Amino acid sequence: MSPVKIGIIGGSGLYKMEALKAVEEIQVDTPFGPPSDALIQGNLDGTPVVFLARHNRHHTILPTELPFRANIYAMKSLGVEYIISASAVGSLKAAAKPLDMVIPDQFIDRTRNRISTFFGEGIVAHITFGDPVCPQLSQIITESAQSLQLDGIDVHAGGTYVCMEGPAFSTKAESHLYRSWDATIIGMTNLQEAKLAREAEIAYATLALVTDYDCWHPDHDSVTVEMVIGNLHKNAENAQKVVREAVRRLSHNPPESDAHNALKYGILTPLDQVPDATKQKLQCILAKYL
Ligand SMILES: CSC[C@H]1O[C@H](OP(=O)(O)O)[C@H](O)[C@@H]1O
Numbered sequence: 001m002s003p004v005k006i007g008i009i010g011g012s013g014l015y016k017m018e019a020l021k022a023v024e025e026i027q028v029d030t031p032f033g034p035p036s037d038a039l040i041q042g043n044l045d046g047t048p049v050v051f052l053a054r055h056n057r058h059h060t061i062l063p064t065e066l067p068f069r070a071n072i073y074a075m076k077s078l079g080v081e082y083i084i085s086a087s088a089v090g091s092l093k094a095a096a097k098p099l100d101m102v103i104p105d106q107f108i109d110r111t112r113n114r115i116s117t118f119f120g121e122g123i124v125a126h127i128t129f130g131d132p133v134c135p136q137l138s139q140i141i142t143e144s145a146q147s148l149q150l151d152g153i154d155v156h157a158g159g160t161y162v163c164m165e166g167p168a169f170s171t172k173a174e175s176h177l178y179r180s181w182d183a184t185i186i187g188m189t190n191l192q193e194a195k196l197a198r199e200a201e202i203a204y205a206t207l208a209l210v211t212d213y214d215c216w217h218p219d220h221d222s223v224t225v226e227m228v229i230g231n232l233h234k235n236a237e238n239a240q241k242v243v244r245e246a247v248r249r250l251s252h253n254p255p256e257s258d259a260h261n262a263l264k265y266g267i268l269t270p271l272d273q274v275p276d277a278t279k280q281k282l283q284c285i286l287a288k289y290l
Pocket residue numbers: 010011012013054055063086087088089166186187188189190228
């Protein structure tokens with residue numbers, strides 16, 4: 001099998017890709033501990049991909065507890081160059097209604113104390129993050145979603161994803177605050193993934209699937225797990241269709257992405273000053289520069 005270049009991270013509701021063939025479960029060990037679950041390697045309509053259930057296939061891991069570094073490192077170690085993330089989100093705009101899809105192009109970080117870098121321990125690096133997702137991969141996802149013309153579902157290209165700590169949902173004051181910031185959607189997981197993927201020189205983009213109007217909307221009840229779950233099943237079906245189409249397009253025409261050279265000017269520490277143990281630990285991320 002040729003090296004896997006496309007990774008899929010499935011969020012709440014998307015615990016497996018039904019169409020994945022010839023699957024092999026890979027238990028990857030990383031210097032950052034085990035990933036959320038075994039990585040499922042297989043092929044989607046002939047294209048090799050690797051799938052990971054973000055919260056574990058049994059949904060056992062809180063957003064705060066997610067092993068973000070292990071998840072991205074594991075993908076990198078399998079040769080992944082593009083990650084498509086599928087995520088459940090609340091909507092902060094009337095126009096993005098439940099079951100709609102949003103392909104965000106910005107993030108606001110409202111998490112606390114989450115580790116969102118591979119660096120430290122003798123190596124300093126700073127990546128550019130002004131455009132936190134890969135525009136080319138986002139465009140492929142957007143066009144894939146649009147091409148399916150799913151009944152009653154609007155596809156919103158661009159938008160700002162607020163990443164909150166959770167697990168409790170927002171207060172109304174917070175929800176209104178994020179709306180005053182012109183944010184589009186809210187979730188609990190994608191910001192750290194996007195940063196770490198960039199550090200690992202993996203192009204990353206998100207397909208966000210709206211489950212609720214959070215708690216700001218005067219005509220809708222505040223978000224509950226019951227409400228989210230009510231829409232998750234439909235969203236998971238739609239997400240699989242979009243991801244499948246995106247993988248097809250990506251495999252025919254894998255785009256150049258700035259993310260693939262994100263560390264070119266990012267590492268400040270002369271590599272001969274980096275402790276061997278750190279070089280060893282980050283081997284699969286630094287390999288091209290060592
Ligand atoms: C089940 S509602 C809250 C939960 O769903 C989203 O997860 P994911 O991004 O993995 O789909 C949200 O970020 C929260 O973690």
